[in-house]
Amino acid sequence: MPTEADDTFTQLAQLVAALDRRFPAHNGPFERVSRLAEEAGELAGAVNHAEGMGVKNQKHGEPDLKNLVKEVEDVLRSAVGIAHHYGVLNQVRESIAHHHAGYRDQGYIPDHVHAG
Numbered sequence: 001m002p003t004e005a006d007d008t009f010t011q012l013a014q015l016v017a018a019l020d021r022r023f024p025a026h027n028g029p030f031e032r033v034s035r036l037a038e039e040a041g042e043l044a045g046a047v048n049h050a051e052g053m054g055v056k057n058q059k060h061g062e063p064d065l066k067n068l069v070k071e072v073e074d075v076l077r078s079a080v081g082i083a084h085h086y087g088v089l090n091q092v093r094e095s096i097a098h099h100h101a102g103y104r105d106q107g108y109i110p111d112h113v114h115a116g
Contacts, residue, residue, distance in 0.1 A: 009096070012080040013089050019077075020084070032085055036078035043071040 020027050046068040049060060057063070083092045103109045 016081045039074040046071040
C-alpha cells in the first residue's frame with residue numbers, strides 16, 4: 001500500500017507548493033483559474049489529436065500519448081493549485097475519499113482495485 005508521500009494527490013500538492021516557491025509571482029486566484037482554463041484547452045487539443053479529429057494528424061502527425069499524459073497532469077496540477085490557494089487540500093482529499101467509499105459500498109469499485 002502506498003504511503004501518503006507516494007499518494008498521487010499528495011505528490012500533486014507538493015509539486016504545486018514547489019512551483020509556488022520557484023515562481024512566486026502570478027499565483028493569485030485569477031491567474032490560477034486562467035491557467036486551468038488554458039491547460040484544459042490544451043488537453044482538449046491533445047484529446048482531439050488522439051482521436052484523429054480535425055486536421056491535427058495532418059498538421060502534427062500521429063498522436064503522441066506522452067503529450068496527452070502531460071496535459072492531463074497539467075490540468076490536475078492546476079486544479080490542485082486552486083485548492084492549495086484556498087487552503088482546502090484536506091477537504092478535497094476527504095471529499096474524494098467520501099465519494100470513493102460510496103461507490104465502493106455500492107459495488108461499483110471492487111475492494112482490491114489498482115488504478116491503471
